[in-house]
Amino acid sequence: MTVSRVVTKKGRVAPKTVAKVSRVIEELGYVPDLNAGGLSSRNSGFVAVLVPSIDNSNFAQQARGITDALTKNGLQILLGSTDFSIEREETVLGTMLRRRPDGVILTGGNHTEGSRRMLENAGIPVVETWDLPRQPIDHVVGFSNIAIAQAMVDHLHERGYRHIGFIGSSSASDTRGADRERGFSEALRKHALDDSRVIRLGAPPIPVEQGGEAIVEMLRRWPDTDAVMFVSDRTAFGAMQECLRRGWPVPERVAIAGFGNFDMARNCHPRITTTSIDCYEMGRFAAERIISAGTQLADGVSVEPEIIMIPYRILARQTT
Amino acid sequence: MTVSRVVTKKGRVAPKTVAKVSRVIEELGYVPDLNAGGLSSRNSGFVAVLVPSIDNSNFAQQARGITDALTKNGLQILLGSTDFSIEREETVLGTMLRRRPDGVILTGGNHTEGSRRMLENAGIPVVETWDLPRQPIDHVVGFSNIAIAQAMVDHLHERGYRHIGFIGSSSASDTRGADRERGFSEALRKHALDDSRVIRLGAPPIPVEQGGEAIVEMLRRWPDTDAVMFVSDRTAFGAMQECLRRGWPVPERVAIAGFGNFDMARNCHPRITTTSIDCYEMGRFAAERIISAGTQLADGVSVEPEIIMIPYRILARQTT
DNA sequence: CCACATTAAGTTAACGTTAACATCACAGCT
DNA sequence: AGCTGTGATGTTAACGTTAACTTAATGTGG
The missing domain is CATH 3.40.50.2300 (Response regulator)
Known part of the structure; x- marks a missing residue:
């Protein structure tokens, strides 16, 4: 019991007893068993x-x-x-x-x-x-994933973009992704803009490459799209690199916004507009x-x- | 004990007893305690x-x-x-x-x-x-981190690069980074090339941005450098983006090689040469x-x- | 029909710790 | 001296499980 008190530092033990116990612990290489301790102390x-x-x-x-x-x-x-x-x-x-x-x-x-x-x-x-x-x-x-997506739409709107698309996920259990899409739609309708430009990739984690494929598809189906919001920085990054590859200037041909402030989005060229929460x-x-x-x-x-x-x-x- | 046998599926229990125990477990919402089990079974x-x-x-x-x-x-x-x-x-x-x-x-x-x-x-x-x-x-x-770095130098040499630098880490405890630097030096000496172009950033994890600063420094100190190996894809990525920003063509002005096959290196434009191990x-x-x-x-x-x-x-x- | 094997279930005592209580020594006070 | 309080340490019984052993019940072959 005295050893327990020394180890857990709970309860009073005379200083010289502490010293003695500590020395023996050191000598023996004793390692307290937290599982047993937890069993006892609940x-x-x-x-x-x-x-x-x-x-x-x-x-x-x-x-x-x-x-x-x-x-x-x-x-x-x-x-x-x-x-x-x-x-x-x-x-x-x-x-x-x-x-x-x-x-x-x-x-x-x-x-x-x-x-x-x-x-x-x-x-x-x-x-x-x-x-x-x-x-x-x-x-x-x-x-609120809804509010954050709305804020991003507001930002795009403020910058003058009017034909905004969303590239997100399509999993039933990804409610956070679905909320971001919902925020996107609600904000667009608030600004009296068309909210039909949506492409849903599969369930997360969505591979980076798919962001590239998706933005190509988006601009093929709705060529006048001037900005695209992504459910994640990873897909946004993939999209932007694909634009670079095809020589599409960003943001002149199409603006890109991500989510999450990942390393790759912060450091690439051009740097990707995104949302940041302190995880x-x-x-x-x-x-x-x-x-x-x-x-x-x-x-x-x-x-x-x-x-x-x-x-x-x-x-x-x-x-x- | 019979319950234990049912739960752990060790030892024989009559099928109808298993059924009965399982039903009661379900009814009670019983959750076995693995800590206690571990204490007993060691x-x-x-x-x-x-x-x-x-x-x-x-x-x-x-x-x-x-x-x-x-x-x-x-x-x-x-x-x-x-x-x-x-x-x-x-x-x-x-x-x-x-x-x-x-x-x-x-x-x-x-x-x-x-x-x-x-x-x-x-x-x-x-x-x-x-x-x-x-x-x-x-x-x-x-x-072997040494061998892998040597292989990368061999690759660069094969591609015709002769003025190769290394941007790594400087922590005493980062022996893996040190080994990669060692592989770099040994391979360069094997090819009778100069191995003095080394910049050591701090202890890992090295921020992506520092890759950019480091390559600028490298090309300032040794302007004829035609290729740079990095201790990690993260720094390589930071360096490449900085090159893009400054309008230095990669690999024409300087070739870049990373380590680790990270998402960002695989998907950026141009795609970064790197090493891959199946983690x-x-x-x-x-x-x-x-x-x-x-x-x-x-x-x-x-x-x-x-x-x-x-x-x-x-x-x-x-x-x- | 009995000896013996096999299968199923039960009993006991750990595992290493701590909560709660008990004891002991001693100082301070009347 | 006797009482009380306090600080230090000791004792006991749990915590929830399983290893190892025991007992009971059920076959099986001669």
Whole structure:
């Protein structure tokens, strides 16, 4: 028990006992077993994090923000990817809940019935990110994909573009992509413009190359298109490079706008106009929400679900 | 005990008992506790994976390969990033070992004394990736960064370039980057060419922009440079975009070669010549090595450390 | 019909830790 | 001296599972 107190730094131990225990720990190479500790203390020290894909700078940065906040509080991240599918999300979530996480951070507001039920039963804080769900499970740290797309249309409109197209995704479970398309349509109608120029590629992650193919198709079907919004910087980048290849000047022949402020969009020539949200901060806030909800729960205080809005910015650059 | 047998599918249970137990599990929403299970059975079901950065397509793909192989075998990944520092690696490794992983997958062959000692004491299979260490800890699934850089120099030489520079990193702990620089020098000397055109940027991850600044500096200091090799596609991409911005034709004014076959290098215009290794496969092999070593260990068979070489390819594209 | 194998299910004692409570030594006070 | 409070350490019983063993029930061959 004294060793436990020394290791966890909880409770009082005489300084010289601390020294003695520390020395023996060092000598023996003793490594405390957090799984056993969690079993006894009924909190595992894990926070489960589910992202659509780990191979995506935005989600990776979010994961970093989460990790940093958790580490500071002695917690560990349990990371899983759902491949942009809510069915896979349910499977992965099921696996993760076997580790008795102290909280769960999800991406998006669209989940299977099964996932919602499991989370209900688990009785732990949940944070949904990247979205503003109509029926939040618990806490939310996100932003409106509709509003952000509308803001981008406003930007294009302001720059004088009037024949604007959208190249997005077509997966039923990609509600974030669908929301961006919805924001696109609503904003165009607000400006009394035609919102029919839409091409839907497959389910995310959409390969970069397809952005190139899609803009060619767009300009073939609607040759007077003067600006195209993309669901992601990756496709926007693919499109712009294809324009370069074909000698179509950007933005003179067609303006291009992306989403997500990826490295490639920020650094290419010309630099791609895009939207930026601080994914690292979103992760950090989400983790902090889990932590504070967790301590409140431990103190027997009832926790009010909270909705935290992450600000977004339109980064007007050279392609518009 | 019967429930345990049903859940783990180990040992024989009468079919109708299985049905009954399954029904009750469903009814109760029972979720088995893998931490407790691991405590009892003395294997946690975790494999610890340490990568320099999660926000890097190559490492993310490796992690995917690992996850896929582990999932197939009922194991879970415990992912941590070291920020390209072996000191941080030691810290993170220490934290992870508290979860009693059944194996560890590391990046690179350069580790602190502390890390090596901890791994020794842990007595679990270890796989080093991304390198061919002189003194492997245990298993290796990697490739020679020296050889790959030499192959790239050979490619440039074959294309007729004779004034070749290298833009790399300068961190002491980035031995993979240092190896690539070494391969560069050795190959140039083999061809009786000058190997002094080297610019070392800071510690990885090197921002994309610095690639641009570095190539400007390179051509200022050594104006007759006709080709530049980069330690990574990211910096190569930054350099190429800067050339575009300045109206320097690539590869006519200067040829550019990267490393890693990133999305941005593959899809930009002109497409960047680079090297490619299959990170997903490297991850998969590493995980499979952990698994087979683990089962051998459980059967009391002594495990011979194995070295698996991952093939690399030079992708000759438009920038050379 | 019995000895013996096989299959199914149950019992016990760990695994390594911590919550909760108990004890002990000693200082400070009346 | 006796009482009280406090700080330091010790004891016990859990946490949820599984390894290893035991028991019970059911066949099977001579």
